[in-house]
Amino acid sequence: MTGGAYLHKASYLVPVSGDHDLPPVIKDGAVLTRNGRIVAVAPYRELRGSDAIEVDHGAAVLMPALVNCHSHLELSYLARLGQNDGRESGEMTDWIRKLLTEREKGCDPEEIEMAAWQGLARLYAGGCRAGLDIGNLPESREFGRGFKVDLRFFQELLGLTETGIEAGLSLLAAAENDPDLLFTAHSPYSTGPELIRKLKERAARHGHLFPIHVAESSAETAFLAAGTGPFRDFLEERNAWDDSFVSPGLSPIAYLDRLGVLDEHTLCVHCVHCDGDDLEVVAARNSAICVCPGSNRYLEVGRAPVPHMLAKGIRVVLGTDSSASNPHLSLWQEMRVLHEEHPGIEPGEIIRMAGRNGAELMGISDEIGSLEPGCSSCFLAVSGDLPEKANPEAILEWLVSAGLSIVTEWVE
Ligand SMILES: [Zn+2]
Structure with a gap:
């Protein structure tokens, strides 16, 4: 999907960003996209209320490809x-x-x-x-x-x-x-x-x-x-x-x-x-x-x-x-x-x-590899046996240890 504005939300967001103001894991995070590009990455409460179409990915982690x-x-x-x-x-x-x-x-x-x-x-x-x-x-x-x-x-x-x-x-x-x-x-x-x-x-x-x-x-x-x-x-x-x-x-x-x-x-x-x-x-x-x-x-x-x-x-x-x-x-x-x-x-x-x-x-990090403004709006919503009410460390730990049990869905 390339046109229009979308607000993708999920219980966690791992931006893998070079922006040191962003934490490694954002609880209840959201990604605002427009015309195939990421416009903003922040906690959902800061981005809600725009005219974007909301897509709720539920208990999942939004992260880059x-x-x-x-x-x-x-x-x-x-x-x-x-x-x-x-x-x-x-x-x-x-x-x-x-x-x-x-x-x-x-x-x-x-x-x-x-x-x-x-x-x-x-x-x-x-x-x-x-x-x-x-x-x-x-x-x-x-x-x-x-x-x-x-x-x-x-x-x-x-x-x-x-x-x-x-x-x-x-x-x-x-x-x-x-x-x-x-x-x-x-x-x-x-x-x-x-x-x-x-x-x-x-x-x-x-x-x-x-x-x-x-x-x-x-x-x-x-x-x-x-x-x-x-x-x-x-x-x-x-x-x-x-x-x-x-x-x-x-x-x-x-x-x-x-x-x-x-x-x-x-x-x-x-x-x-x-x-x-x-x-x-x-x-x-x-x-x-x-x-x-x-x-x-x-x-x-x-x-x-x-x-x-x-x-x-x-x-x-x-x-x-x-x-x-x-x-x-x-x-x-x-x-x-x-x-x-x-x-x-x-x-x-x-x-x-x-x-x-x-x-x-x-040489394609301006497109993929992180959720940052300007990057492609094509990224991942991953789920599976995600730990409930987990702290940020537990989410990162789960991502690198769940292996084949991870369910990957493309957000495009
Ligand atoms: Zn080889």
């Missing part, structure tokens, strides 16, 4: 791998092996597309309005076209061998005159240094973000430190190794820093295996980190040191990763897992990671 900063919708058709079919061992390479075996069997493109759309619809139904999506197939950039989710698709390139790197570089050269195409590198253990640098140079030239998987598993750390371990075996087994890659003898973050690809537009995805020095580097370069607690838990790769990231002032956002490594495509569930694993993190901080921080990273 969420942003999913890491997904692979093209893998949605392999969701069974994220439902315990893919997790029989602790090694990440075993899961990747299964994933690639399934992909190599081939699949009807229509089935891939249908599953991707279903994944996107699930994210939207769970309150997600924008996101960063990564895939290998160029046609995956069509997912979400015309849909209500502002989805940015990055085609990721891989290759550690000389031929693999050459192929990636010629693909980039062919796309040189099309700045609208977004590319990125898969990871430091699967994309050669020259290709990573060229991909980042291209992203920087066009003002694109640069999301890259980094420090996800201990196998990755071992591979970059000494060129050995499960990843080396895996690459040799797949003929993806030709001895041209020299292990840098560095942590994944220190290696990316040496390649010169960490800056404020780089999004380091996962960062499970980062020590204090690594986080110091990420903070110094002002790069952002996307944590995917649900996927990390499913693949048993460890827990990202999120409290340390926050203590260093790093911008942290949340992502679901793909349904091939996460049983749930839900940011509510991501918040829940993060809260369970790090109960010391303020719930308000976790809520910002699931929306506002991602909107800022994507």
Whole structure:
């Protein structure tokens, strides 16, 4: 709905605002909207009496839309791998092996597309309005076209061998005159240094973000430190190794820093295996980190040191990763897992990671991510087993711990 004035009221309102005069939770709050924009956010008693049409959302929390900063919708058709079919061992390479075996069997493109759309619809139904999506197939950039989710698709390139790197570089050269195409590198253990640098140079030239998987598993750390371990075996087994890659003898973050690809537009995805020095580097370069607690838990790769990231002032956002490594495509569930694993993190901080921080990273925070005058009037009314007569702390606590029991309704 875009025309006219509406006054949306509910028992609670969580504005996630940068306006420090607004409390984090407004009891009996209301949002006044006009012509598709938010005009005012305040307690209902201050806004009632206008000529706006009143919409009473009852026992619900009005809050901004969420942003999913890491997904692979093209893998949605392999969701069974994220439902315990893919997790029989602790090694990440075993899961990747299964994933690639399934992909190599081939699949009807229509089935891939249908599953991707279903994944996107699930994210939207769970309150997600924008996101960063990564895939290998160029046609995956069509997912979400015309849909209500502002989805940015990055085609990721891989290759550690000389031929693999050459192929990636010629693909980039062919796309040189099309700045609208977004590319990125898969990871430091699967994309050669020259290709990573060229991909980042291209992203920087066009003002694109640069999301890259980094420090996800201990196998990755071992591979970059000494060129050995499960990843080396895996690459040799797949003929993806030709001895041209020299292990840098560095942590994944220190290696990316040496390649010169960490800056404020780089999004380091996962960062499970980062020590204090690594986080110091990420903070110094002002790069952002996307944590995917649900996927990390499913693949048993460890827990990202999120409290340390926050203590260093790093911008942290949340992502679901793909349904091939996460049983749930839900940011509510991501918040829940993060809260369970790090109960010391303020719930308000976790809520910002699931929306506002991602909107800022994507450069769309004047539209979504907070309930503030000027922002889009498209936001959420969430309900479920909302605690009765709760204090503000209990409401924030409920939002980050209710997970899949949260009922999301779009206010538009
Ligand atoms: Zn991923």
